Amino acid sequence: MATILCEEECDFLVLSKRAFDRILKYKKMLNSKLSYLESLPLFAEVNKSFVREIYSRSEYVTFVAKQSVFLEGEDAKAMYIVTKGMFKVSEKKEKKRRFGFLEEKLFDLKLLFL
Numbered sequence: 001m002a003t004i005l006c007e008e009e010c011d012f013l014v015l016s017k018r019a020f021d022r023i024l025k026y027k028k029m030l031n032s033k034l035s036y037l038e039s040l041p042l043f044a045e046v047n048k049s050f051v052r053e054i055y056s057r058s059e060y061v062t063f064v065a066k067q068s069v070f071l072e073g074e075d076a077k078a079m080y081i082v083t084k085g086m087f088k089v090s091e092k093k094e095k096k097r098r099f100g101f102l103e104e105k106l107f108d109l110k111l112l113f114l
Helices: 017-039 048-056
Strands: 079-081 087-094 100-107 111-113
Touching (some): 017 048
Antiparallel strands (some): 079 111, 087 100
16 A cells, blocks of 8 residues: 655545445446346347337346246337246237137247237
8 A cells, every 4th residue: 555645735536445345336237237138139229328218218026937028919118038937928819700819939039019
């Protein structure tokens, strides 16, 4: 360690070690999440600053098992990028005799547009 002695009036911007460590941890997490987004085919040819902008305007939301994310017939208001977990997509299809049936599929995809 060294001693710091001001020769005249000085102003310092001070960042605690704890805060600096949190910033480093956040940066590592951020880089990991940005790398994930950049690895998706949708963003493969996109400028990194654009991907960073998408990330900065997004939020992480956790859904529990059996919770609906989006219901058929609703207006799409978001793009969902799955970062963890598996989900099921169901679509009601009409047959000629006006009987409906439900088609279900399991997905382990990275991107879901609704």
